[in-house]
Amino acid sequence: MKLVDSYEFLERLRDLIYSLLELRDRAAEEGLEIVPLRRETPLVRYGVVSTLKGGVIMDVTSEEQAGIAEDAGAVGVMVLDKLPYDVRAAGGVARTADLNVVLRVMESVGIPVSAKCRIGHAEEARLLESVGVDLIDESEVLTPVDEKNHIDKWSFRVPFVNGARSLPEALRRVYEGASMMRTKGEAGTGNVAEAVKHMKLVNRDIATLRGYLLSGDYEAVWYYSKENRVPYELALLTARLGRLPVVNFAAGGIATPADAALMMWLGSDGVFVGSGVFKSQDPESRARAIVLATSLYDDPETVVEAQRMVSERAAMVGIDVRTLKPEQLMQVRGE
Amino acid sequence: MVRVGVLSLQGSFLEHVEMLREVGAEAVAVRRAADLGGLDGLVVPGGEPTALASLVRARGLEDSIRELVGSGVPTMGTGAGSVLLAKRVVGAGRAERAVLGLMDVAIVGSALGRRASSFVAELDLEGVGRVRAAFLRSPAIAEAWGSARVLAYADYPGLGRLGAAALQGSLLALTFHPELTRERRVYGFFLSMVKR
Numbered sequence: 001m002k003l004v005d006s007y008e009f010l011e012r013l014r015d016l017i018y019s020l021l022e023l024r025d026r027a028a029e030e031g032l033e034i035v036p037l038r039r040e041t042p043l044v045r046y047g048v049v050s051t052l053k054g055g056v057i058m059d060v061t062s063e064e065q066a067g068i069a070e071d072a073g074a075v076g077v078m079v080l081d082k083l084p085y086d087v088r089a090a091g092g093v094a095r096t097a098d099l100n101v102v103l104r105v106m107e108s109v110g111i112p113v114s115a116k117c118r119i120g121h122a123e124e125a126r127l128l129e130s131v132g133v134d135l136i137d138e139s140e141v142l143t144p145v146d147e148k149n150h151i152d153k154w155s156f157r158v159p160f161v162n163g164a165r166s167l168p169e170a171l172r173r174v175y176e177g178a179s180m181m182r183t184k185g186e187a188g189t190g191n192v193a194e195a196v197k198h199m200k201l202v203n204r205d206i207a208t209l210r211g212y213l214l215s216g217d218y219e220a221v222w223y224y225s226k227e228n229r230v231p232y233e234l235a236l237l238t239a240r241l242g243r244l245p246v247v248n249f250a251a252g253g254i255a256t257p258a259d260a261a262l263m264m265w266l267g268s269d270g271v272f273v274g275s276g277v278f279k280s281q282d283p284e285s286r287a288r289a290i291v292l293a294t295s296l297y298d299d300p301e302t303v304v305e306a307q308r309m310v311s312e313r314a315a316m317v318g319i320d321v322r323t324l325k326p327e328q329l330m331q332v333r334g335e
Numbered sequence: 336m337v338r339v340g341v342l343s344l345q346g347s348f349l350e351h352v353e354m355l356r357e358v359g360a361e362a363v364a365v366r367r368a369a370d371l372g373g374l375d376g377l378v379v380p381g382g383e384p385t386a387l388a389s390l391v392r393a394r395g396l397e398d399s400i401r402e403l404v405g406s407g408v409p410t411m412g413t414g415a416g417s418v419l420l421a422k423r424v425v426g427a428g429r430a431e432r433a434v435l436g437l438m439d440v441a442i443v444g445s446a447l448g449r450r451a452s453s454f455v456a457e458l459d460l461e462g463v464g465r466v467r468a469a470f471l472r473s474p475a476i477a478e479a480w481g482s483a484r485v486l487a488y489a490d491y492p493g494l495g496r497l498g499a500a501a502l503q504g505s506l507l508a509l510t511f512h513p514e515l516t517r518e519r520r521v522y523g524f525f526l527s528m529v530k531r
Contacts, residue, residue: 002353004517044453047347047471047515051382051414054345073389075345075382106449111383112472113449132449134472288389295344295390296366302394 006237006245007046013233014042014154014177045159045179048134049247052076052112052180052270054295056260057249058287059083059274062101063108069277072287076112076135078272079105084141084188085275085316088328094142096124099131106132114161119334120146129158135180137161140333141187141274150334153177163251165198165331167205168228171238174246175231181244183268184331185252188275190318192259194331195252199266202244209239243267252331255280255316257293257306264297281314337529339376340365342400344390346382346415350514358522360529368399374408376529381414381471381512384444388419388434397435404437409505409528417501417508418442418474425477438506439481442474443497454492455516460500461486466518468499468511475510476501 055075060066066077081097082090096117106113112134117124119138128136138151140163150173153160159179164170170181183202185195212220213236225235237245250263251272260271271294277287289309296302326332336359341351343364355362355378365371377400391397404410412420419434423441453471460466468489476498479485483503488496489511501508505528513521 002350002357004350004353004515007515041455043469043515044455044471047469047512048453050347050350050515051471051512053347053349053382054343055383055386070385073386073393075386110444111385134449288393291386291389292393296394299366 001240001242003050003241003243003245006241007043007050009237010046010174010245011042013175017154042179046246048112049159049161049180052249053247055270056287056291056294057114057270057272058277059272060105060278061097063104065278065283066105066109066113068284069287070109070111072284073291074111074287075270076114077105077109078114078116078137079133080116080141083275083279084330085190085279086188087141088188088319088330094118096121096128096142099127102128102133103131116142117151118142119144120149120151122151125151125156125160129156133158135159135161137182138178139163140184140330144333147334150176153179161249163331165201165335167202167209167238167244168230169335170202170244170248171230171234174244175234178246180247180249182249182251182272183263185250185254186321186324187252187330188319189253189321189324190255190276190279190316191321192253192255192262194321195250195254195263196266198252198331199250199263199268202248203267206238206243209235210242213239253318254290255318256286256310256312257289257303260290261293261297261303261306264294270294275316279316280310282310285309286314336361337375337526338363338373339378339526339529340371340374341378342380342396342416344382344394345386346380347512347514348380351378351380351413354514354517354519354522358519358526360522360526367394368396371399371403374403376525377403377408377410378525379410379412379416379419380514381416381473384415384418384474387415391419391434400435401437404435404506407505409507409525410437411507411509411525413509413514414471414473414512417476417510418444420506420508423478438501438503438508439479439483440476440498440501440503440508441478442508442510443477443494444474452491456489458487458489458499460521460524463520463524466513466521467516468513468518469515470499470511471515473510473512475499476508479503
């Protein structure tokens with residue numbers, strides 16, 4: 001089975017969900033108009049995201065930082081008001097970035113521009129869609145506004161990326177219309193440990209599901225989907241593909257080229273770097289080095305060269321996740 | 336079986352590998368100059384043009400790819416891959432300039448604006464027929480000269496009717512992504528160039 005098959009499957013799934021909604025609306029005679037979605041189809045969204053594979057998306061807070069990221073060969077930038085490390089330090093409520101800054105970054109660089117909205121904050125997402133960003137991250141780094149629900153991402157024309165700590169969480173987001181996934185890790189810590197944990201958990205569940213399929217045990221796939229609150233069709237699709245049905249990046253604590261290469265070895269399609277670049281003392285060379293190590297992770301010479309482009313003394317000071325209080329953890333927001 | 340390399344630095348290279356295998360070619364990932372040996376064809380997939388360009392330069396792959404193309408190995412660039420093949424890049428942002436400079440075409444980079452440049456359209460591709468084409472932040476062919484010939488046109492929102500495919504000898508540039516609409520016939524067309 002091929003990755004493109006899953007894009008087509010998910011597109012049909014969207015159509016099914018919407019046809020059910022239309023039937024419901026007709027029955028209720030409410031006359032509600034279903035959001036028109038023909039112009040930018042799901043395939044376009046999965047496709048745009050698929051061209052990011054092997055690349056690095058960097059968190060930035062200004063045009064200057066966005067310029068550094070573009071020159072370093074990043075495939076995109078993520079505009080924030082504060083870097084995750086500073087969000088953690090500042091406390092309080094973290095919201096979407098200043099739209100004026102988002103617009104200035106969009107004018108200053110040619111690479112895709114993403115921005116974060118709060119979990120469940122559909123209006124922030126609509127604003128970002130209107131100003132024309134290329135990708136929206138419904139992110140646990142910002143303060144969630146809805147503890148129970150995520151945004152209905154099928155109703156948007158712009159692709160969304162969501163974070164996940166496990167396969168069921170990832171498949172729930174895909175079912176809600178996410179075009180791309182990433183690990184949650186623990187943002188703003190400069191500590192890749194949680195991202196490693198989340199990626200391995202996802203991989204193990206995929207291997208388990210694939211094992212059920214290869215041994216013909218569909219009942220176990222069914223049981224898995226019931227136990228873990230994921231749609232059976234998506235569990236089966238994942239088992240058949242042997243990977244997540246959408247592009248999956250690593251995120252949360254990546255600070256060095258070696259961190260990026262490690263996450264690629266674990267099966268990531270690419271990497272988000274949050275505080276790792278611009279909280280370091282050597283952002284320009286570190287950005288270039290992480291781009292190299294992500295794309296050519298399986299070439300030892302390149303990774304050595306990349307790692308030598310940065311100095312460990314210039315790396316951001318990390319935070320041991322075990323020293324964080326439960327209420328300081330961002331990864332538990334929105335399951 | 337023909338052996339086709341897929342430049343796998345950044346972009347939708349996985350889907351290209353899947354499609355090439357589907358049409359019966361042996362697909363191999365190309366990441367280093369050494370991987371270019373023994374290839375019957377090469378695919379330069381679309382990704383982010385600036386990222387692709389900087390990775391190709393950082394690994395010093397320009398000369399090896401030029402040499403391969405010079406020796407007559409058919410090469411297909413799709414999406415941003417077509418920008419890499421072009422001799423002239425128009426409406427360029429700071430990092431957009433000719434990278435491999437192989438084809439006599441002028442390509443408008445990501446001057447189409449952002450999401451507006453992403454759409455799916457049907458177009459008539461000379462030598463193939465009607466195909467479904469996914470344009471994803473896609474460039475457009477503004478001009479072709481010398482022996483380069485435009486094979487297909489598309490209506491780009493806000494830009495009008497511009498080239499979407501061009502052929503010059505053993506070089507094929509597609510501004511769209513045939514790997515995402517599973518256009519097997521486009522791969523068949525490319526493989527016929529490889530087998531010739």
